[in-house]
Amino acid sequence: MRKKAILFSLLVLIIGALVGGGFFIFYNANGLSYLSSDSAACNNCHVMHEVYDDYNKSSHKAVARCIDCHLPHTFFRKWVAKAESGLGHMMVFTFEKNLPTHFEANEKTKKWVQENCISCHKDYVENITNPTLKAQHQDQSLSCVSCHKNVGHKRNY
CATH class of the missing domain: 1.10.3820.10 (Di-heme elbow motif domain)
Incomplete structure (x- = not known):
């Protein structure tokens, strides 16, 4: 059970880092401007x-x-x-x-x-x-x- 919790926490951390990094890059690249x-x-x-x-x-x-x-x-x-x-x-x-x-x-x-x-x-x-x-x-x-x-x-x- 503890191993599953650790794997789940790592998965959440990795997904959070990817999503957060993606938003950071999108924001710094002025991503919304490309929709205009x-x-x-x-x-x-x-x-x-x-x-x-x-x-x-x-x-x-x-x-x-x-x-x-x-x-x-x-x-x-x-x-x-x-x-x-x-x-x-x-x-x-x-x-x-x-x-x-x-x-x-x-x-x-x-x-x-x-x-x-x-x-x-x-x-x-x-x-x-x-x-x-x-x-x-x-x-x-x-x-x-x-x-x-x-x-x-x-x-x-």
Whole structure:
């Protein structure tokens, strides 16, 4: 009986330390900010300071937040993307030996940026992009950012 009490106490202590440590890390990492749409949340990571500074000087700051360009606009896709991105970044910064000096957009993010450019600028680009065509008939050789590289910020996406 005494052995069970000791094991139970150790289990409670370990779980308490994990939960407490998790809350401490979440608090210090300003975790709740990632649930918002505020672009300042992107600046929580030191590798984003330069990009955030560029964004604050850009023409898009007055009309778009980071998530307006970098995440899907539908509710479910946006929250799944935020979770994937956040967990991915957390894993890199927790377990990688050689920390990145900046992030690069992956293919999924590049696709979202293109979709969002077209969505916001539909009146200007509807003659260039034809949503009635099947994907295999669309010319995918150019993306909006291939010409407008530094519109939101420097450093490609």
